[in-house]
Amino acid sequence: MTAMLETHGLEVFYGDFQALFGIDVAINAGETVAIIGSNGAGKSSFLNALSGLAGSKPDHILLDGKPVGGTAPFDMVKLGVALVPEGRKLFPSLTVEENLMIGTHGKTVDRGWNLASIYDMFPILEERRNQMSTTLSGGQQQMVAIGRGLMSNPRVLLCDEISLGLSPAVVKDVYAAIEVIKSRDTTVLIVEQDLSAALKAADRIYCFMEGRVSLQGRPGELSKDAIQNAYFGV
Numbered sequence: 001m002t003a004m005l006e007t008h009g010l011e012v013f014y015g016d017f018q019a020l021f022g023i024d025v026a027i028n029a030g031e032t033v034a035i036i037g038s039n040g041a042g043k044s045s046f047l048n049a050l051s052g053l054a055g056s057k058p059d060h061i062l063l064d065g066k067p068v069g070g071t072a073p074f075d076m077v078k079l080g081v082a083l084v085p086e087g088r089k090l091f092p093s094l095t096v097e098e099n100l101m102i103g104t105h106g107k108t109v110d111r112g113w114n115l116a117s118i119y120d121m122f123p124i125l126e127e128r129r130n131q132m133s134t135t136l137s138g139g140q141q142q143m144v145a146i147g148r149g150l151m152s153n154p155r156v157l158l159c160d161e162i163s164l165g166l167s168p169a170v171v172k173d174v175y176a177a178i179e180v181i182k183s184r185d186t187t188v189l190i191v192e193q194d195l196s197a198a199l200k201a202a203d204r205i206y207c208f209m210e211g212r213v214s215l216q217g218r219p220g221e222l223s224k225d226a227i228q229n230a231y232f233g234v
């Protein structure tokens with residue numbers, strides 16, 4: 001079976017500095033995959049390459065077996081790969097609804113994500129639809145960022161550190177939304193420093209260390225020690 005999205009020997013450079021050293025990752029349609037790893041392991045660089053924000057060689061990233069590495073970010077969205085960026089990156093001068101609508105620009109296929117389905121998942125956003133995004137709490141802003149990504153009706157949603165800086169109760173809400181997204185046949189790739197959140201949500205995990213995959217497998221099949229070794233390098 002051809003994976004929906006896969007990388008083969010993916011390398012990412014920032015000038016002379018190499019952040020990723022030959023990453024092989026495969027994501028099948030309908031799966032939720034988590035990339036875990038400590039600060040600087042290369043998780044964001046990986047998502048940036050998948051979303052076209054960081055350059056890569058064409059055949060280092062395959063979508064349905066076709067080379068897409070180095071494709072411009074907007075064209076990746078049109079191909080069905082949407083990013084929920086670290087730090088949310090909402091437009092501060094726009095309302096909640098305007099921020100959500102920005103996401104529709106890359107939409108090429110209707111997979112059922114629209115304002116109604118986003119508001120169904122996050123009712124608080126409907127209440128606040130006309131408020132400026134800056135007036136929302138951190139958790140609500142994260143909901144807008146997830147909603148904006150979904151508004152492009154992606155095949156795969158790439159989520160970078162969606163629990164960062166949120167209280168445990170809000171993290172629970174955000175991950176409840178991930179369950180809804182999964183149940184609607186959207187493939188999800190999450191980058192997460194919160195190990196327990198990642199292990200709970202993911203069908204499979206990849207652990208990165210210093211720009212390389214240090215461990216991969218299904219959460220239930222990996223021992224706590226193996227994960228800690230791969231994560232911290234102890």
Ligand SMILES: Nc1ncnc2c1ncn2[C@@H]1O[C@H](COP(=O)(O)OP(=O)(O)OP(=O)(O)O)[C@@H](O)[C@H]1O
Pocket residue numbers: 014017018019037038039040041042043044045046193
């Ligand atoms: N724009 C950049 N220019 C130069 N080096 C960078 C840039 N972005 C990231 N790096 C470096 O690449 C390496 C991987 O960083 P990356 O942000 O991908 O890791 P990460 O696992 O996402 O960490 P974090 O959780 O801190 O975001 C780090 O050494 C980082 O300093």
